[in-house]
Amino acid sequence: MNSSAPSKAAGALRVVRACLFFIVLVFSVNLPAFGNNSGQDEVKRDFQKTVTLSGNQGVSLDHRLGQVRIHGGSGHEVNISATIRVQSHTNSDAHEFAQKIEIEVRESNDGVHIRTIYPDNKFPVIRIGGRTSYSVDYDIAMPADAPLWMHNDFGNAEISSVRGWAQLENGHGVLTVRDAGGAKLVNSFGRIELSNATGNCTITNNNGAVSVSNVKGTLEVRNRFGEIDASQISGGASISGGNGAVRLNEAGGNSTISNSFGEVNARNINGSLTITNSNGKIDASDVTGNAELKTSFGAVEATRIGGTLTLNNNNGALHFSEAHGLVSANTSFGSVSGNRLFKGANIVTGNGAIELSEVDGDVYARTSFGSIHAENVQGKFTAQDSNGAVTAKSISGDASVDTSFSGVTLEGVGGKIRVDNQNGAIDVTANSGSGCKDINLKTSFSHIAVRVPSNAGYKVTARTSFGHVSSDLPITTTGTMGGDSLNGTIGGGGCTLDLANSNGNIQILRGQ
């Protein structure tokens, strides 16, 4: 095939064509990306002024539409630096507008007052033909220990190393404060961040997250819509949230938290803790004082509470462990569980199970539609249930149980035993190590089984209507004796063993 020269030329032509086509295609697709047809001119004007403060004089700034940066330093001078930016459709218009923006610096007895004055610009500029836009940014250096008042709107504000008392109000922007003294911070629509403050601090926000860390005084926070995150507060903390999660970690004094819609998490509180939430979960741990935790729709969890623990919930579970004071827990629709309770527990729930273990103290447990289970209770055990089973194991004190439609099983009870059941079985084992204790068991439509120590003495009264009475232990009968009733004594007959049934058997068994 003789094609070398023409085919090379044709190939070169194709390459050229391909390149041309490629370039046309790229530029036709991306032409706007290369364009920078702004049609606006921007001018920048700098403002500088230095003022010297004396005594307790402070600084105030009233500003809007721009960023603010204020930082504390040594000396008595206030160095004010402002950058004025104006954009308009012609350079002369922009320049003229920039000249009209005034930075007012007024000195008075109480210090220096800085204010931004914009020309009247009341009406929206029509887009056709041009528009003027502007912004003023401040950078102010001031004595670190002088008081500061700042109001800014429509811009972020960053204040650092100002340790005099500060009141800082911002709107529609982020307010960041670092290395402060005592401070009052207010924001309307924007985040507030505070870190390292040596005094008491108050923070109010309307719609934005609040983040606080390392405050050497007390802290008070109010926020309507936004999360609150506070940590390392040397004093007490008072936090009022609204619609967002609240987290408090490390507070050195009594603390209170209220919230409406969001989780509340508090830990490492050196003092008492009160949490009131409306519709969110609560998680509290490591509280040295009393804890009072209340919510409506959410689970509550409490761990390592030094004082009394009070829990209230309407529709949620309660779980607690390692409470050194008395536990009082109340919920309407939720389960309750607790362990390692060193001063006993009073538990009431409407419709939920109750489960308790390792309790040093008395236990009172009441529920309507749920089971009750207790284990290792060093005290009395009182259970009131309407429609649920009751089981208990290793109860050192008396056991008293009322229920209606389920079984009752008690093992290793050291004190007196009383069970009043309506339609459920009763299975009871008295503790062998503590001598005899009175036992009263009553049910209607199921069996009764009771295990008593073989060395203990009981005065026995057992009766049933449609069933049998039997005993593994020798009974000296007194009075009448039939298959459905028995009166007599076991051993010396020291304690009462009263067993009543309507339609079921009664068994007296030998315990361990």
Add this chain to the structure above:
Amino acid sequence: MDGTAEEWAALETHASTCAACGQEIRAWKNLSLVAAELHEEWDSPTLWPRIEKALTAQSTTPESSWWQQAFGNWLLGSLRWQTVAAAIVLVALTGSAIWFASSSKKHDGLQNQALLNDRTVNEVERAEAAYEHAIDKLDAQARPQLENSSTPLMANYREKLLVLDSAIADLKSQAGMNPANGHLRRQLLAMYQEKQDTLEQILEAKK
């Protein structure tokens, strides 16, 4: 297989003391045998005449227009589809890269600049319009839930929406007088975003 007889002998000797090497050599040998069985040669006497005939037919077609000369033949005739596809992919990639670089630059500008240029303002205004459109749609869906429910949660959402509407109105008013102010635009977009999120949460709560 490549290699001289001596080299192979040395390899075999080494393989006798190296189990892994021996296994490798056996695998190579098996592969060589299979490859040899698969190898086949054949003549194709009709292939070249067919190509030549097609080329002749192409060269005798009527004179084409300048456009066809420039692009048509190039596109439809001589150029293979793979080349066309590659060119399209290249164009798309280049375009995307340029667009991305350009938009990243704009995004940075939106984040940092005190005053935005005209094009950015236009883009921001388009984004705001898109937000308003999306919010209107969401609002229409969430409105019955908001108005008919008396739960504390819905009361809370109603309050939050009022607060956000107030903030949006403030910002829009300011942005109308100061349209290229970057902070106002960023805040306005943030408020739109928050309102959209809130409406989505209301609809989520409905489920």
